[in-house]
């Protein structure tokens with residue numbers, strides 16, 4: 001199963017949409033201009049195409065396994081992980097002070113996409129480590145940073161995120177794991193966490209669990225949750241590993257997809273004999289991150305990074321599915337083309353409907369990639385730009401986009417991977433073909449790190465209603481500016497795009513007014529359309545980036561640069577406008593007019 005990193009498209013986005021050379025003006029990123037980005041991406045492509053991609057299919061056939069508390073990764077994964085760590089890939093975006101390379105997210109996001117395309121099950125492990133690093137950087141004490149960060153950044157140890165419990169999924173207010181303060185300032189944790197990605201494995205020598213728990217006597221609900229570091233093996237004063245902590249993997253799940261990624265049930269403090277013998281006694285030793293009862297706040301920082309990362313997973317799996325579908329469509333011979341251009345059965349890529357499917361897959365993938373890359377650049381500016389006002393604007397932009405990148409890119413990845421199966425016909429339904437794996441793997445993306453509905457709640461509540469729709473309207477104004485530039489281009493594709501953008505923007509404003517005006521007074525009416533709002537906004541924002549891509553490609557075309565690529569970009573953007581953005585008015589109508597039919601059926605009638 002071949003994977004070829006879409007370097008050309010990535011470099012186009014970096015240069016013309018994310019403006020990497022402007023990112024390189026930010027203090028600390030001086031060496032991260034276009035040439036560095038290109039060199040890093042090319043190296044990254046080699047590793048992912050050559051090492052991780054060939055293991056993806058193996059992971060599906062031969063998932064990670066559990067025996068007596070020990071989890072063995074798919075054969076080949078451990079060696080690949082060592083290569084990954086030695087290559088410095090874990091530290092790409094992390095601070096130089098802790099051994100990282102300190103590159104901007106604008107570059108890191110593309111490397112993340114390649115890893116996820118190559119092997120999503122594998123790449124989840126470093127993604128979770130990224131989250132743990134982010135949490136420690138944000139809220140960890142100097143002491144915690146000194147013990148854990150370097151090892152996590154180097155990839156010698158891996159990180160996990162322990163939120164979910166049997167009764168606490170979307171609703172983290174229900175977390176019950178308890179933390180008992182100890183005389184030495186540490187805590188002992190007791191409880192069960194479920195669905196913990198890479199919660200136990202043999203790829204690295206230690207695992208650093210970031211765990212949400214309640215300190216005895218803490219307030220009820222989300223205001224009483226604290227965040228702890230719980231290492232699998234205790235760390236001695238000299239940094240070497242000590243005894244096993246009282247956290248154990250009770251089982252791993254059998255899943256529909258991402259089978260090589262072990263999804264663990266972790267028991268904290270079950271008083272196992274080993275813990276008693278080790279002298280740590282029952283209870284998993286944990287160290288408070290930041291202050292008591294502020295755990296969810298810190299976890300949200302970690303989750304924002306992880307939500308962006310999961311959105312990128314959606315783009316990545318869509319890219320992989322697209323590449324596979326194109327290869328098949330060129331080879332599979334079936335039926336004469338309707339236009340009579342070939343007087344015999346021809347490769348199915350000649351059929352208009354197959355081209356429609358491939359164009360849908362391609363345009364959505366490129367649109368979502370463009371949105372993620374521009375948002376990554378906003379993240380970098382929000383963190384490092386010297387001007388406070390610029391930082392603030394970029395932070396608002398990034399925060400608005402995170403639920404869209406997570407929600408829209410992953411929902412669309414289901415459409416794309418489903419089309420990938422469809423292009424293959426009956427062979428798509430047969431596992432050996434490989435198209436089905438992408439479809440099965442993609443399904444988790446709309447569920448973990450907050451379901452699509454939870455992303456939509458964030459978009460409605462925090463990102464739209466809270467500021468009365470101000471941020472959304474500011475984005476609409478920027479979209480209007482792109483429209484007028486495109487109108488001036490005078491091309492058919494440009495005018496078509498400008499028209500769709502205008503229709504989409506006006507629908508977006510209507511919905512934003514509706515959401516901002518009614519969330520308090522008629523919450524059911526607004527939340528009945530929350531996911532359609534997320535899909536509308538995601539569709540429009542990705543379309544806006546495709547419009548900018550079209551503009552840039554027209555300029556490059558006029559200058560005679562890489563004309564085949566630029567022409568294809570213009571056509572792909574035009575397709576996005578005419579076939580994907582054209583869905584926006586329907587979404588608007590469902591949101592503004594459709595709440596009654598969502599809500600009115602009595603519960604007994606279901």
Ligand SMILES: Cc1cc2nc3c(=O)[nH]c(=O)nc-3n(C[C@H](O)[C@H](O)[C@H](O)COP(=O)(O)OP(=O)(O)OC[C@H]3O[C@@H](n4cnc5c(N)ncnc54)[C@H](O)[C@@H]3O)c2cc1C
Pocket residue numbers: 161162163164168169170171194195196197198255263444447448449450451452453454457
């Ligand atoms: C393979 C896998 C890996 C995972 N990895 C991790 C991990 O590493 N760490 C971790 O902590 N967790 C992990 N999870 C857990 C995951 O984050 C949760 O499954 C997810 O957040 C949903 O919670 P839930 O399963 O309890 O579903 P529920 O919360 O029970 O949701 C069920 C349905 O109700 C809807 N719903 C719930 N509340 C609302 C609401 N307020 N508004 C609208 N709709 C709502 C949901 O959208 C969903 O459709 C993983 C799960 C899986 C399956």
